[in-house]
Amino acid sequence: MKAIVLAAGLGKRMKSSLPKVVHKILGKPMVNWVISSIFEAGIKTEDITVVTGYRAELVEELLPEGIKNVRQQEQLGTGHATIQAMETINSDDQILVIPGDVPFIEPETLKMLVRESAEGFEAIVLTMKLDNPAEYGRVIEQNGRIRIIEAKDASPEEKEINEVNTGIYIFDSQFLRDALKKLSPNNAQGEYYLTDVVQFAKKAKRVILNDPQESLGINDxxxxxxxxxxxxxxxxxxxxxxxxxxxxxxxxxxxxxxxxxxxxxxxxxxxxxxxxxxxxxxxxxxxxxxxxxxxxxxxxxxxxxxxxxxxxxxxxxxxxxxxxxxxxxxxxxxxxxxxxxxxxxxxxxxxxxxxxxxxxxxxxxxxxxxxxxxxxxxxxxxxxxxxxxxxxxxxxxxxxxxxxxxxxxxxxxxxxxxxxxxxxxxxxLGRAKQVNKVDRYRKSEKGE
Missing domain, CATH: 2.160.10.10 (Hexapeptide repeat proteins)
Incomplete structure (x- = not known):
């Protein structure tokens, strides 16, 4: 299993000169929370690639020794970031793709996704159900295919769907390489969405997260x-x-x-x-x-x-x-x-x-x-x-x-x-000799 951590974004709503993923929770940068969970899920240091972009050096100096990183020179979306990372991965292993701003994802959840990937799926999407989905991409399954509609591109009817995307996936590596070539920036953001890759999978699966707090996103x-x-x-x-x-x-x-x-x-x-x-x-x-x-x-x-x-x-x-x-x-x-x-x-x-x-x-x-x-x-x-x-x-x-x-x-x-x-x-002893100057200081009789 290989892992790609997407950590290139600025995070405009943070209103910060720092990349979003370097902001700390209890003294630990967000991206390092994610990397710790990946480690505990059994993925080795040398099998992790972190995609950096905005002020990349600040993120890279936080990474544990042995982790690879690749820079996304232009922030053209999560799909484009994944393309950059895949250029450094030559194996046929399954690929875990995860955002760098989901600090509470549990190692057991990632292990569960790894077990699911053994069933031969081209794409596994970790989803969750929210009462107020807000800006999250909606997840739709029809005729055995899964689509993810970003909130900005969703119709009023699609925005009523409460099953949403966490941004965490496992892909078959060859499928991912082929699907990434099909991406286009025809959307509200003008970006290459990784979410569009899922629709190309003939054998895909949704896995619903029991505790939505695990994939709690942090945007401001x-x-x-x-x-x-x-x-x-x-x-x-x-x-x-x-x-x-x-x-x-x-x-x-x-x-x-x-x-x-x-x-x-x-x-x-x-x-x-x-x-x-x-x-x-x-x-x-x-x-x-x-x-x-x-x-x-x-x-x-x-x-x-x-x-x-x-x-x-x-x-x-x-x-x-x-x-x-x-x-x-x-x-x-x-x-x-x-x-x-x-x-x-x-x-x-x-x-x-x-x-x-x-x-x-x-x-x-x-x-x-x-x-x-x-x-x-x-x-x-x-x-x-x-x-x-x-x-x-x-x-x-x-x-x-x-x-x-x-x-x-x-x-x-x-x-x-x-x-x-x-x-x-x-x-x-290393003192200067004491000298007393008698009557050199006397208060006046009036106390002045």
Missing amino acids: RVQLSKAQRVAQQRINHKHMLNGVTIIDPENTYIGPDVIIGKDTIIEPMTFIYGNTTVGERCNIGPFTRVFDSTIQNDVTIVRSEIDRAMVHSHCSIGPFSRLRPGAVLLEEVKIGNFVEVKKSTIGKGSKAQHLSYIGDSEVGENVNVGAGTITCNYDGKKKHRTVIGDGAFIGSNTALVAPVNIGKETVIGAGSVITEDVPDYSLG
Whole structure:
């Protein structure tokens, strides 16, 4: 089975400078929702072709490695887009054709269509029944042939039909190649409609979708908002049934690829997106954002941001902390208020409780980083490393000017600027001499 994902359109009603399929639902672009379902249906990466068009580079940079793409230089309709894709497909496999803006299509539905295709049909059309079909193309079956009438081309009588096209098909590859040659742009849009291909099939089948929400199309920002609400409800419901406590599901946002362990509590206004894994018995939030990170068991995160970081078990983060890409906290680390960690490893049992920046650093075990400590990692041209040994104590308001090594069990005096290495078991001081100017400042007797 091969798959063609149609993702070339602008999506005029989105009123956006971005292609429609790159707009996100719970942190994941629409086109990637579709590709994930195709993967789970058993179609391999190398068997998927994505047709891009408007601002193609924005779509292509989102595609998983190994997926082919072809550009539709002129947006002349879905039929024309399919022609472009078929030029890259040389096998005789069946062809799944699917829009890039149907994020909720279930893998089981696609598997069902694949099973139906084994019966030798030239075309299988996935349809659904709607009380208000609106802009959807109507599906008509007569004398064993299936026709799809686009809403703009439908007569008043045809618009009364409530069975509509989802835009998802499976075609016999040779039939599709032949039928595409017969297309013409004689319609209201002046485009080559893929829907016209179906009428040429002598052996075609309609398969009616049980849950119309699966093929929920997204054409404007209102529909995008509704889709996000549908996704939010489904995902949160699944996690709660799996043993996760979500205090306020309507104000908690969890992406479709997130894994959360049982007995974890998610507080309101928490956003967990990307390829994130959260362990068991954690407490996340409120007002917390986590993206593409791994959080092990028994971790507490309060009012903080975790971005592409690794947090081991029994850590405490926040409030108002920020872990940036490359941050690794080993077991039992405490990162407190207004502390930022970037591209650094913090050793087991170490603490940075207040107002500090740790960047490009290697911090050992049981280190205490005092309030206001800064690792000065950037000299204006290059980034440099700071290494702090096990058991070191860094006094408050210290600047560690990298590259620099602080020895194990070393103490750095508060207010120091350290520019040279400090050996193990030492006291490091880097202060200017204090000078007192007596009677240089005195308030007047009137208090002025």
